[in-house]
Amino acid sequence: MADASRTVLEMRHITKRFPGTVANDDVDFDLREGEVHALLGENGAGKSTLMNILYGLYHPDEGEIVISGKPVQLGSPKAAIDAGVGMVHQHFMLIPVMTVAENIVLAEEPTHGGGFLDLSEANDRVREISERFGLAVDPKSRIEDITVGQQQRVEILKALYRNADILVLDEPTAVLTPQEAGELFEIIRGLTDQGKSIIFISHKLNEVTEVADRITVLRRGKMIETIPAEGATEQSLARLMVGREVLLRVDKSPANPTDVLLGVEDLHVFDDRGIEKVRGLSLDVRAGEIVGLAGIDGNGQTELIDAMTGLRKAASGRVSVAGEDVTGESAYGHFKSGLGHIPEDRQRRGLVLEFSIAENIALHDFRQAPDSRAGWLFPNRLIARATQLIKDFDVRGGNAQSRAGGLSGGNQQKVVLAREIDRDPKVLIAAQPTRGLDVGAIEFVHRRLVEERDEGRGILLVSLELEEILSLSDRILVIYEGEIVGEYPPTTTEEELGIAMTGGGRGQEAAA
Amino acid sequence: MSDHEQGGEEARAEDERARERVPEGGAVDPSGMGPEVKQSILGRYDVAQKAGGLLAPVLTALLAFFIGGLVVLVTTGSNPLTTYRAIFDGAGFNWFFPWVTGLERANAASNLQQTLILTTTLVLTGLAVAFAFRCGLFNIGGQGQYIVGAVLAVWIGSSFSGMNSLLHILIAAIAGAICGALWAGIAGFLKATVGAHEVISTIMLNWIAIWVGVFLFGLGGPLQNDTQTYVPISNDVVEGARLPVFWGDPELQGLHIGFFVAIGALVVYWLILNRTTLGYGVKAVGFNPEAARYGGINVSRNYFLAMAISGAFAGLAGAVDVLGWQFRLSTNDIQGATIAFVGIAVALLGRNTAIGVALAALLFGGLLTGTSTRNLDPEIFKPELASNLTLLIQGLVVLFVGADVIVLWLLARLHRTKKHARHEAEAQTP
Numbered sequence: 001m002a003d004a005s006r007t008v009l010e011m012r013h014i015t016k017r018f019p020g021t022v023a024n025d026d027v028d029f030d031l032r033e034g035e036v037h038a039l040l041g042e043n044g045a046g047k048s049t050l051m052n053i054l055y056g057l058y059h060p061d062e063g064e065i066v067i068s069g070k071p072v073q074l075g076s077p078k079a080a081i082d083a084g085v086g087m088v089h090q091h092f093m094l095i096p097v098m099t100v101a102e103n104i105v106l107a108e109e110p111t112h113g114g115g116f117l118d119l120s121e122a123n124d125r126v127r128e129i130s131e132r133f134g135l136a137v138d139p140k141s142r143i144e145d146i147t148v149g150q151q152q153r154v155e156i157l158k159a160l161y162r163n164a165d166i167l168v169l170d171e172p173t174a175v176l177t178p179q180e181a182g183e184l185f186e187i188i189r190g191l192t193d194q195g196k197s198i199i200f201i202s203h204k205l206n207e208v209t210e211v212a213d214r215i216t217v218l219r220r221g222k223m224i225e226t227i228p229a230e231g232a233t234e235q236s237l238a239r240l241m242v243g244r245e246v247l248l249r250v251d252k253s254p255a256n257p258t259d260v261l262l263g264v265e266d267l268h269v270f271d272d273r274g275i276e277k278v279r280g281l282s283l284d285v286r287a288g289e290i291v292g293l294a295g296i297d298g299n300g301q302t303e304l305i306d307a308m309t310g311l312r313k314a315a316s317g318r319v320s321v322a323g324e325d326v327t328g329e330s331a332y333g334h335f336k337s338g339l340g341h342i343p344e345d346r347q348r349r350g351l352v353l354e355f356s357i358a359e360n361i362a363l364h365d366f367r368q369a370p371d372s373r374a375g376w377l378f379p380n381r382l383i384a385r386a387t388q389l390i391k392d393f394d395v396r397g398g399n400a401q402s403r404a405g406g407l408s409g410g411n412q413q414k415v416v417l418a419r420e421i422d423r424d425p426k427v428l429i430a431a432q433p434t435r436g437l438d439v440g441a442i443e444f445v446h447r448r449l450v451e452e453r454d455e456g457r458g459i460l461l462v463s464l465e466l467e468e469i470l471s472l473s474d475r476i477l478v479i480y481e482g483e484i485v486g487e488y489p490p491t492t493t494e495e496e497l498g499i500a501m502t503g504g505g506r507g508q509e510a511a512a
Numbered sequence: 513m514s515d516h517e518q519g520g521e522e523a524r525a526e527d528e529r530a531r532e533r534v535p536e537g538g539a540v541d542p543s544g545m546g547p548e549v550k551q552s553i554l555g556r557y558d559v560a561q562k563a564g565g566l567l568a569p570v571l572t573a574l575l576a577f578f579i580g581g582l583v584v585l586v587t588t589g590s591n592p593l594t595t596y597r598a599i600f601d602g603a604g605f606n607w608f609f610p611w612v613t614g615l616e617r618a619n620a621a622s623n624l625q626q627t628l629i630l631t632t633t634l635v636l637t638g639l640a641v642a643f644a645f646r647c648g649l650f651n652i653g654g655q656g657q658y659i660v661g662a663v664l665a666v667w668i669g670s671s672f673s674g675m676n677s678l679l680h681i682l683i684a685a686i687a688g689a690i691c692g693a694l695w696a697g698i699a700g701f702l703k704a705t706v707g708a709h710e711v712i713s714t715i716m717l718n719w720i721a722i723w724v725g726v727f728l729f730g731l732g733g734p735l736q737n738d739t740q741t742y743v744p745i746s747n748d749v750v751e752g753a754r755l756p757v758f759w760g761d762p763e764l765q766g767l768h769i770g771f772f773v774a775i776g777a778l779v780v781y782w783l784i785l786n787r788t789t790l791g792y793g794v795k796a797v798g799f800n801p802e803a804a805r806y807g808g809i810n811v812s813r814n815y816f817l818a819m820a821i822s823g824a825f826a827g828l829a830g831a832v833d834v835l836g837w838q839f840r841l842s843t844n845d846i847q848g849a850t851i852a853f854v855g856i857a858v859a860l861l862g863r864n865t866a867i868g869v870a871l872a873a874l875l876f877g878g879l880l881t882g883t884s885t886r887n888l889d890p891e892i893f894k895p896e897l898a899s900n901l902t903l904l905i906q907g908l909v910v911l912f913v914g915a916d917v918i919v920l921w922l923l924a925r926l927h928r929t930k931k932h933a934r935h936e937a938e939a940q941t942p
Contacts, residue, residue, distance in 0.1 A: 332808030354799045363807035
């Protein structure tokens with residue numbers, strides 16, 4: 001059905017400037033019928049800008065867009081949809097309390113009797129499309145009752161319902177388990193077989209080589225190269241992306257664990273709605289090792305971290321840091337007993353974005369000498385310390401007095417890292433330490449965590465990225481529904497961990 | 513390791529370039545902040561205001577005056593500039609012109625003293641709103657805190673007639689401040705413990721303060737005037753407890769030393785916020801309570817402290833007024849006063865900064881004095897309408913301060929649309 005020689009989309013000489021920066025600098029991009037064309041680049045490379053231009057959200061300063069041979073002006077998302085472009089955003093735009101079919105037909109509802117919603121017609125049409133493209137979902141289920149993977153299918157169906165021929169998938173696997181990602185790739189192949197063309201945005205190298213036909217690499221707003229996926233390696237793509245050789249695998253020696261530094265015993269924690277999210281969990285982290293805690297989002301990781309760091313009261317159980325019982329202590333008490341905490345959301349919790357870097361670095365210690373004495377703050381000392389740390393941790397984009405909110409994500413994370421490590425903690429809890437960071441910054445954070453391990457700290461790494469867990473951890477614990485369901489060596493495969501993460505390691509009923 | 517060292521230089525250059533990042537992630541973002549930047553309302557407010565710099569508050573005030581002028585024109589048909597000139601002179605600001613001499617100069621001095629007396633109060637009530645604002649709290653209870661401060665100061669000031677003057681003044685003023693702090697502290701305590709919203713609780717406390725005051729000084733009330741039993745008014749503050757006048761005639765309500773108390777309060781406000789751990793905690797909570805909690809800061813405690821300190825400023829304002837020029841409180845004063853509500857406008861226009869509050873207080877002090885019936889020439893503007901003009905401008909300022917975030921957004925949008933239109937035009941010309 002697909003005619004691979006036919007070009008369905010051409011973006012020529014696209015330039016888009018923002019104040020102080022050129023987001024897209026003379027970028028060429030084309031898409032053939034029935035192909036998967038991956039758009040690869042670090043955060044800030046201009047991928048999303050280019051796609052927002054295609055979806056009518058931004059207007060290019062220069063360049064033209066040609067769809068199926070006709071030059072088009074895409075002044076709004078409506079115009080883009082009419083031209084056959086569909087977009088599946090990383091964060092789904094669905095209404096949880098409405099059904100699958102209602103979400104899909106939203107704003108283009110079939111009606112009868114002069115304006116009344118024809119729900120059975122909607123259900124039929126959704127069922128018809130979902131069968132044609134092999135995207136199994138029940139039109140009558142409510143969005144809040146289906147899995148994230150199914151929600152993504154609904155988003156794809158939404159685009160197909162509006163007759164999209166060009167589908168843009170923005171970081172589609174970021175929210176999926178390895179199994180779900182595999183299913184998504186099947187769906188993508190099914191779609192291309194039926195003549196749909198797909199733009200696949202990602203910064204995950206292994207996926208891109210697996211699913212794409214061609215790969216275009218963007219770096220700092222410029223198109224670097226378009227290459228066939230065949231023959232491309234992760235190493236070569238990383239070099240194109242970053243512009244230098246990158247260490248994809250973390251170099252580390254075998255761990256040499258000694259004393260238990262973080263002990264959690266039979267911990268029970270409830271969330272704000274009174275649901276028990278951590279159910280009798282126990283774990284140990286020893287000096288000189290990195291323990292990875294793997295699990296699908298929402299299996300109690302957040303509540304566990306909050307309880308271990310004094311931000312949430314545990315219903316029962318004990319937490320000890322370096323042999324000292326800290327159960328029930330305040331967050332400040334936890335910090336004083338030698339705990340460092342890199343929070344999972346650096347912008348909501350890790351930093352006060354309106355504060356300067358210096359003020360952020362003082363967040364735990366501003367009440368103590370040398371930052372202050374008897375309630376009197378010494379801003380110059382804050383600045384001096386921050387200036388040193390900015391140098392040590394290679395924070396780019398501002399000095400000690402610049403607003404933390406003005407830094408890029410990677411540099412914000414370096415500020416958090418600098419603050420936590422500089423306090424010389426015995427235990428470091430690192431939650432999602434590389435979320436949203438680009439390859440270069442990830443490399444920095446990983447290297448630093450391994451260094452801290454070798455210094456004799458105990459590190460608990462909580463991450464949703466299996467690759468990160470596997471490459472950094474000396475031991476891997478899998479959390480499922482608030483309990484540790486297994487311990488694995490770092491040689492385990494992603495697939496095995498994936499099964500354990502969905503409860504498959506425990507019994508038959510969950511695996512079904 | 514050496515591998516990385518080599519890459520260092522390039523990585524550095526790369527980071528440098530990636531500094532001002534383009535918003536990634538999909539949503540159109542007129543403010544220029546990344547869409548994933550999640551911020552408190554206060555945080556957004558802060559950023560938006562900084563984006564406008566000094567321009568935004570000045571434009572806000574000018575716009576308010578402009579529309580006020582239009583109203584003058586439409587309702588009275590007189591030239592708004594003449595009216596404003598009259599208000600300017602009525603506020604005594606012409607005293608600063610060296611060519612104003614003789615009787616005119618004496619009048620100007622007298623008017624300016626009145627303006628500065630009001631400015632003193634407005635600085636303090638403005639700071640009461642501003643300080644809470646820095647902690648993310650909206651203190652609408654300045655009026656109640658002002659009243660309890662005034663009540664306590666008038667009670668102490670009218671008792672102990674033989675006391676050492678300095679001691680008497682200090683005790684009365686400090687008691688007023690502490691009383692205001694406790695009054696606001698109730699709202700802070702409720703916020704910290706049960707999460708009661710401070711807007712609701714401070715408004716309710718305002719009414720409690722008013723009716724307690726009416727009870728105390730009303731006919732037959734425990735603090736009602738000892739000699740005039742038929743007048744609902746307090747005893748007079750004794751001579752020794754009155755604030756000395758340093759400019760003008762004490763008999764004609766000259767400027768009292770409370771003016772320096774206000775200046776001192778501005779300095780204290782700045783110092784607390786910028787040089788103390790208390791101020792650090794308050795600001796951290798105001799910007800991002802979640803991060804503050806993570807950092808080990810006791811958020812509830814800061815809510816309480818911020819409200820109490822706010823209340824202290826308002827209570828001090830009440831004390832300074834009764835010790836400085838009112839010398840007595842009637843039930844009418846208590847029910848009718850709105851000076852602390854003007855403090856809200858002062859804090860908003862002053863952007864919660866010390867210098868901004870000072871300037872805004874001067875502006876509103878001048879407006880209130882300049883439009884008071886005894887100062888405005890009836891030939892220029894009907895005096896009975898004059899105070900309405902003040903209220904009008906106040907209202908407009910509050911409206912525009914809230915709206916200037918929208919104005920900034922509109923400016924950004926206008927900029928984009930223009931660019932788009934240009935692009936369209938270029939695309940259509942062959």
